[in-house]
Amino acid sequence: MNALGRHLLVELHDCERGALNDLDLIREATIKAAIDCGAVVLGESFHRFSPQGVSGVVVIAESHISIHTWPEFGYAAVDVFTCGTTVNPEIAARVLIERLGAKNHSLTEIPRGVLVTV
C-alpha cells in the first residue's frame, strides 16, 4: 500500500505503576525511543498531572511519538507515527514497552496518507 506514514497505536497494559507516574523516566524513555529507532528529535513537551499521570510528545523529523499514562490502571497509550524509510517505529514501541515494564501490550499499525495512484 502506498502510504506516506506508518502509525503504530500501542496499548501498554499491566505496566509498573511507579514508572507511569515518573515524568523524568517517561521523558527520557520517549526520547530514547525516538533516537533508538533512528529518528531526529526536533522538540518535546511533557507534563505531569495531579494527582497522577503523565502526558508527553516528542516531535521528530519523521513525525511524532506521544505517550499518555494512567498509573491508576497500569495503562499507557503510546503512538509512534513515522514517515520515510530511515526509521523503524517498532523499535521505538519496543523501548517504551520495556522501560514501562508492560506485561501485556497490543500494537496496531495504521497506514496514514494512502494516496490513490491508479
Place this chain on the structure above:
Amino acid sequence: MNALGRHLLVELHDCERGALNDLDLIREATIKAAIDCGAVVLGESFHRFSPQGVSGVVVIAESHISIHTWPEFGYAAVDVFTCGTTVNPEIAARVLIERLGAKNHSLTEIPRGVLVTV
C-alpha cells in the same frame, strides 16, 4: 465500551496547498482547534521542513492534537486524542478540516485504553 480515551484519526485530502506549508496558520489553527473543543493547552511544538511541510503537536490536559502536512500531495494527517467528558474531539477535527480547506476527509475513531471490567 469502557475506554479511557477517544482517538480520532483524521485524513485530510485535497487541502489548500499554501495553507499546508504555512507554519503560523497551522499553529494557530491547531491551538484554536484545542480551545474550541474545550481543551486546556499545556504545551506545543511546531516545525517547518525544507523544502516543504509542517509538523506540530499541542499537548492538552486531555491528551494531544497532532498534525503533519505534505503540501506536495495536498494531504495532512491529524490526530485528536482526548480523554474525559469535557471535550468534544470532533469539534477540533472540524476546525482543522475547515482551516486547511480540505475538500475530502475521513475520520476514524479508535477507543484507547479499553479496560476489561467484566
